Amino acid sequence: MAEWLFHLCEQIEATSLGVFVRESLWGFPILVAIHIITLVFSVGIVVWLDLRLLGVSMTGVPVSRVYRRLMPLAFVGFAIMVVTGMTLLTGFATSAYKNPYFRVKLIALLAAGINAFVYHTNVERRISLWDRSPLPPAAARMAGLISILAWTTVILAGRMMSYTLYTP
Amino acid sequence: MTSLADFFARVEHSTMAETVRDSTVVTGMLSGLHLIGLTLIVGSSLVSLAAIAGLIVSDQPVAEITRATRRATLFGFIVSLATGLLLVSFRLAMSTASRAFQVKLSLILVAILFHYFVFAPAARGQQSVLPPRLAGAVAFLLWLSVVLAGCAFILFE
Numbered sequence: 001m002a003e004w005l006f007h008l009c010e011q012i013e014a015t016s017l018g019v020f021v022r023e024s025l026w027g028f029p030i031l032v033a034i035h036i037i038t039l040v041f042s043v044g045i046v047v048w049l050d051l052r053l054l055g056v057s058m059t060g061v062p063v064s065r066v067y068r069r070l071m072p073l074a075f076v077g078f079a080i081m082v083v084t085g086m087t088l089l090t091g092f093a094t095s096a097y098k099n100p101y102f103r104v105k106l107i108a109l110l111a112a113g114i115n116a117f118v119y120h121t122n123v124e125r126r127i128s129l130w131d132r133s134p135l136p137p138a139a140a141r142m143a144g145l146i147s148i149l150a151w152t153t154v155i156l157a158g159r160m161m162s163y164t165l166y167t168p
Numbered sequence: 169m170t171s172l173a174d175f176f177a178r179v180e181h182s183t184m185a186e187t188v189r190d191s192t193v194v195t196g197m198l199s200g201l202h203l204i205g206l207t208l209i210v211g212s213s214l215v216s217l218a219a220i221a222g223l224i225v226s227d228q229p230v231a232e233i234t235r236a237t238r239r240a241t242l243f244g245f246i247v248s249l250a251t252g253l254l255l256v257s258f259r260l261a262m263s264t265a266s267r268a269f270q271v272k273l274s275l276i277l278v279a280i281l282f283h284y285f286v287f288a289p290a291a292r293g294q295q296s297v298l299p300p301r302l303a304g305a306v307a308f309l310l311w312l313s314v315v316l317a318g319c320a321f322i323l324f325e
Contacts (some may be wrong), residue, residue: 029319029320029323032319032323033316033319033323036315037312037316037319039203039207040203040206040211040312041210041211043207043211044209044210045215046211047207047208048211048212051236057236058224058233058236059232060225060232061225061233065225069224070215070224073214101196152204155200155203155204156197156204157200159196159199159203160193160197160200162196162199163196164196
């Protein structure tokens, strides 16, 4: 374990925000509820873009249209999810640092981010060639599959984390 | 009442319930799968609403989309029901006494009835007591409320 990182976590926990998250009566439950609601909302939308990329659903609708119409809603949810997640983290940074499921969750989030970046910078560049195709090319299908797997892992690891966070 | 208490005790002491109770990994994974099921339901109802409102397709019938979202909703419901039953199996008496759990069960019942008797006919273009967009919005909010009640249950149990 990197000692400096653990000390940083201790300092984060000692901030007034960290203390508020841990000790306030309603702060923690309200933050958790918003975090879960926005996760369900955003991932629930992203899955449908992924299914379109896989050629499983909405095959009669151009991929760009599905993206344009659904993803702005998902982005709003993601933004709130990240803010509430990071706020929650300030209250339990050292426990999260030691928790293996938190690391799995971070890796899965990173995988989802890299996958989205690769999709936008490479696969989507040639979208005019396959936008209306019921079955997008292998690279687009792979992006959809990786996204579903990454977000599934994020949810599973997130729930595992909440069940093991206080275990010494 | 005694027979119900006996039934709860029998379920709580069943091998399956004790397996779930004694394993953090099993409980955590079931909880994760439960949330994935709910994610599918909420996402599907939102996409249905977007389709009915003409946000996804404006020049084609929405039947293909709403058929797919209905299947996904059913799949999500089966996953969340199965995992939910296992998750409460070892604390059945406590769960049923919880106000948050009672609210969650009531909302699930209302959401199911609304889905099949109001939203589904409206989405298919059949006669319904509510216009399609309003029915879609209510269905989405009902399922979102189920998730919120679930949050209250896990946070205040």
